[in-house]
Amino acid sequence: MSVHIDIAGLRRERIAVVPSPLAELGMALHALSEPGHHPGLQGWATGVTARLDSHLADRMCEADFLWRSTFSDLFLPCAGIPGGPTLPGATLPEDLDLLDKLTDRQFVDAALEFTCALAYDAQGPDALSDLAVRRRALDLAASRGPQQVRFTRRLLEDPPSVRAWLRQFLEDCDEAFFAEAWSRLRHQLAADARHKTELLRRKGLTEALAAVSPAVALDESAGRIVIDKLTEGRTVTADGGLLLVPTSLGRPHLMVLHRYGWQPVLHYPVSTSELSDPPSVEQLSRRMSALSHPVRMRISRHLARSAYTTGELAQMHGMTAPEISRHLGVLKKAGLLTTRRRGRYVLHQLDVTVVARLGSDFLEGILR
Template identity: 30%
Template sequence: MPTVITGLDRCAQAGVLLPAVSAMTEFGSALHVLRDPGHHGLEDWAAKILTAMSPRLAAWTRSWWWTAQAIRATPFVTPAPPAESFDDRLEQLCAMPVQELAGQLLRPIAPSGDTQVALQWSRARDPAVAARVEALVRRPRDAAGDFLSFLRRSRQEWFEAEWTRIRPVLAGRARRFADMVSLQGPGPALAALDPSMEMAPGGVAVRIAKVQAARHDVSRRGLVVAPSTFIRPHLYVADVPGRPLVLLHPVDPGLPVPSAATVRRRLEALAHQGRLEVARAIATEPRTAGEIAMLWNVDPTQVNRHLRALAAAGLATTTRQGRFVRYQLAAGVLEELGKDVLSLLLR
């Protein structure tokens, strides 16, 4: 089952389906890329930014970028629609009680807010991460102050220039989304954001091709939709209790992506020993089930079953020659399967 967002019609009618352009949210995405730019295709950009940093900020960045990884710290996933500047968000964070801010920063490692859990799992991370987590738990005032100083320094050294460059792009994408919601409705507008999203029948829900099965009703809770120039290949759904659901999406739709069900069906087809042997038999040339059974001395009924399963999973193609049906391995599909698995896991 994919991730499903429901209640879109009532959400839109209540005026709580909102586009957002947030400097702090985009900073979180940029910080995520700096940690691991490879799967984002932004190695050159990350190298340029890191090289230009002062040694002090480079070390600071390495000690805090864990807050913007698979589960992001709350300040990075709570944008205020329709738009907020970096300074506006920074001012809000400065006004927040230090215990509350420290707890929000622990979300990537302890979503429940349990500080003992945070301390336990931090010890499995890098020493710099463990030190930051311990400081957030034991000395929240000092640790929260350090994080705020890190944000200020990052803005001064590199992010302010980046934000000037990318803000108009994000604002334009947010306007296009708002226009499409008005003209076509929330379902089509959301489905157009990324190929991994599709509208459910009736248009009141969308499905996102993700490994994790989840269901979010946004009819009362609200949904905030924020574009990002850094987030690809991810489509990030931020579920922070007590807040609107947040969807972070790439500015431009990417290439079509297979669903989790399709990837799983292909992997299951190949996981069977018999089907793997039959796949080998049609890897170099097309063959019929009878020919395979004769050449390899196997039961033709089983061969037929395996071939049909491979074809149903998209791993084999068929051509008819008179009364014969020949099967050929879909080599291109197999070559892309590893990429499809990685894309699904990263999404």
Template identity: 65%
Template sequence: MGGVSVTIDIAGLPPERILFEISPLAELGVALHALAEPGHHPGLHGWATATAAGLKPDLADRLHEADFLWTSTFSDVFMPFAGVRGGDGRTGATLAEELDMMDRLDDERFIACTMEFTCSSTYATGGPVDLDRALELAATRGPKQLDFVRRLMDDPASVRAWLRRLFEDCEQAFFADTWNRVRTQLAADARHKTEILRRKGLAEALRAVSPALSLDEQTAARIEADKLTVGHTTALDPAVGAGVTFLPSSFGWPHLMVLHAPGWRPVVLYPVGSPELPGPASVQLLKLRMEALAHPMRMRLCRNLARAPYTTGELADTHGITAPEVSRHLSVLKKAGLITTRRRGRYVLHQLDVSVVARLGSDFLETVLR
């Protein structure tokens, strides 16, 4: 898969440790992402518009305060079953059960997974959270996000309670109806994939989940996810229970998300179904844009910029290149009309124009957002 992929070691893993489950909390996280980033999800515009219009101002404000949990990254806090010590990979039957699991995460894990947006470069190694860096990055997002991170550092217990109430209020406001509508389809998909795994083996089950997933052909000892990021984890950590969990998602397209943090059970959240997208723009414009995207580093920058606004310095740190190099790549992308730039205080933030990328075709959109 080139050199850009996320791998999961499964050597010697018994087949019964490979689970297909459904998760109300994970689906709530993806639904919140679709609500915050409707450009990523062309097929959900109607749902996102209606849901946003129905939110009470207080709930909308609180969602904005914590939005980096589902915009800049998809926080592992939405999959607590994978981080609870001695777990079995089973999700909760209800949102309340999964919020109980979230409450059982130790403080270190809770803080680390709620501050993932600060550690994209160290996520796969499990390095400690750099608190000064976290505050600096939060400041680029805005005053509410900065206040959230300060509270998280000073009093994680109060943030736990605040976050639980937020998710419970989301359930009452819109998610209970949404979950009731999609859970039957998701449960049917999980049963179907389990049956493929049982009858035809893991390689066939992975193909059925996503064309971006495969079993290492030579050894069959690892699962490979073709993503514009590099990561590695194991499904054999006894501390969290050996195994890997697959979660179907109705709101997930085009994202294929892989939880690959050290010390967590690996999880693959995969989309069920995909919407039709319009065709590409004019040939001349398409040529300009495809040339801009042909460079592998610009592709990788697009992966960040598709998820959230970034400063030049953040991108330089994340990818291990200099700020002038980042600026040159951004200039090419901007000339092709692929990114937008805005100022917030002393920070200049760049973001991919996902609506333009969508017009290039679903293959590229699905690749950068995977």
């Protein structure tokens, strides 16, 4: 599974790497709502929550579906501005001004993304003009509780008031906690953007994308960027160009904005030296499948404790050497075994470090 961005004919000058204060504020709200997604930020989230004004905390819950389970495209409004590529604002007020430039239909479509009521990467009817879509949006909101129903009704009946509410809320968040965080983070994000831009200029798009994330690759023969994610999607750069937006608060999430008619955006976490790169979705699936077989589980029990030859494992498990070799081959292909030679014998052992990371790798893979 993957998201594809068709880039046929895309000129290098149409590719930009730029931080966005509004996108980072969106990730801050997400981290506060879902601290379990970001274990490295739990201390920061606890500190912010402890000193948060109770009124602002209540308002944060009023529309948290815009940033809790998914990251709304409203936090990257520059991608929706018609008439060619638009860059994020250098400051939060400038980014919020871009949010104000979205049409009511764009705003409502993006805000209703949490209901999954609308086609995302294709043209379709909208909730403001189509009664069937409107009813579906309200039905889906009802399944998520009265809070979502109230918000959806407000949004469909009076988009300008919701837009004004959201802008005021984001400005209050900036004053309460985000301005201080952004003053620390913007230098790191600007440095990362400069580094990726220089890579793009000197070594090309392939190297720049490899530096963005091991989950992003350029398929030059097909003229497309492939992002390894547990979802399917496709978009084109057309005349809008391609935007890469770094985030410090976003790991492990690698977001791909591929909304129909919007400029494609890769919202990627800046690299962290303490954390190793997660395996691809295919590698993760292969590892979990390899360990799920009952025979390989029993073999792994021995290999986790010591190194054994194929013949020793065959004797232990009452199997033939070729049968054991096939199971070892599956484990090795999944990257779960280490081997070493001792004279004419080959010893196999379970790579317990890789196995120990499976839980966090799985979580990172499904949250990417």
